[in-house]
Amino acid sequence: MEPSPEPSEHKEEEDEEWEVESYDEPDEFELLEPIEKLDYEQELSSAPFQVEHHGVLQNGLTYYVKKNSIPKDIILVNLIVKAGAVCEEENERGVAHIIEHLVLEGYGYTNSDATEYLKAFKHQCGAHQQAKTYWDHTSYNFSVTNTEDLRKALALTAAISRELVVTSDELEKEKLIVIDELWHGSQIVEKQHSRIFSAQLYQGTKYAEPLGGTEKNVRDLSVDIVKGFYLKWYVPNNMAVIVVGDVTETQIARLRVHGIEENELSEGRVYWLRIAGAEYRNRLDHSSEELQNNYTRHFNYRECDLCPKLQAQLIVALTKSINLEKMKSFCELQCKASNLSVIILQSKNFVTQEDMKGSLQKITDLEKEGSLAQWSDEEVEGSNNLILEMEPESG
Ligand SMILES: [Zn+2]
Numbered sequence: 001m002e003p004s005p006e007p008s009e010h011k012e013e014e015d016e017e018w019e020v021e022s023y024d025e026p027d028e029f030e031l032l033e034p035i036e037k038l039d040y041e042q043e044l045s046s047a048p049f050q051v052e053h054h055g056v057l058q059n060g061l062t063y064y065v066k067k068n069s070i071p072k073d074i075i076l077v078n079l080i081v082k083a084g085a086v087c088e089e090e091n092e093r094g095v096a097h098i099i100e101h102l103v104l105e106g107y108g109y110t111n112s113d114a115t116e117y118l119k120a121f122k123h124q125c126g127a128h129q130q131a132k133t134y135w136d137h138t139s140y141n142f143s144v145t146n147t148e149d150l151r152k153a154l155a156l157t158a159a160i161s162r163e164l165v166v167t168s169d170e171l172e173k174e175k176l177i178v179i180d181e182l183w184h185g186s187q188i189v190e191k192q193h194s195r196i197f198s199a200q201l202y203q204g205t206k207y208a209e210p211l212g213g214t215e216k217n218v219r220d221l222s223v224d225i226v227k228g229f230y231l232k233w234y235v236p237n238n239m240a241v242i243v244v245g246d247v248t249e250t251q252i253a254r255l256r257v258h259g260i261e262e263n264e265l266s267e268g269r270v271y272w273l274r275i276a277g278a279e280y281r282n283r284l285d286h287s288s289e290e291l292q293n294n295y296t297r298h299f300n301y302r303e304c305d306l307c308p309k310l311q312a313q314l315i316v317a318l319t320k321s322i323n324l325e326k327m328k329s330f331c332e333l334q335c336k337a338s339n340l341s342v343i344i345l346q347s348k349n350f351v352t353q354e355d356m357k358g359s360l361q362k363i364t365d366l367e368k369e370g371s372l373a374q375w376s377d378e379e380v381e382g383s384n385n386l387i388l389e390m391e392p393e394s395g
Pocket of ligand 1: 097
């Protein structure tokens, strides 16, 4: 795009930026060889790129291990079970999700190994676990910061894949938690949208059904159904363990012992200033979406939308003024359990399938009438007026 004519001071800045960003020599991207020279047989071999250890154990379990230092000092352990909501038969709907709960968080889940390991995790600030059921797989994720926790996470993945012990009392208790979760999910407008969208788009397939089933589906599940699904799908040749991360230093433990150190703080300052600098240099390149988000935050939360120059000056001054003492007293002041809160946001307007059909119909009608103008730079102003004239509706 041609730079638009602007006052001279402004133009100079623009020119400087272009100079910094332009390349004198062709870089490695521009020097890529044409694809015709590739040896497809070799390039499309089955192992993922640069994975260090990858294979299948004798029992059928697939594994991937890769050392990686971004982010530093974090190791991710992931158990993937290739079974999700689409594997459920009609009488099994919701079972994949409830098994994910029973395996990890179930009240009274009696697999002593798993409960023990989880208890150990919950008391350490460095380790986190979470699980999620998808349409075609279920994922158990652990994030650890040292080799001791890594061992525990691996042992836990083994426990998950070995056995599921569940009584009908335990199942009934877990159903209530899952039903509660389904209800909360149903209150989120984005989820309502995607559910309605999926119901239309994937009509006649299992993808059109609500993920996790309905309240009735969950209530109808029995111990036999749960166990049957687990035994059918939680088998080694249907699972993979993925370990990716950095094992060199135990950052969290060091923080606990020594607190934040001077060199760490100065690295943090440099990082902040770099981000602020990049933001300032690109201040004229905001996309419409970014601007729209700014104005939304301004409206919703009365968030300031300062002039970029003042904003940058403030960031520089404030970042430089942060010292260890201030950090320490701030942490002491803020890091208390009584200072934590949970915020749940929801819209009061519900969107129904009828609403969505109505909106689509309106657009179709406009199209048929031929009253949808073609997009062009000159007409943008006019089409904005058209939008503003339409009554706002829920959703
Ligand atoms: Zn859940």
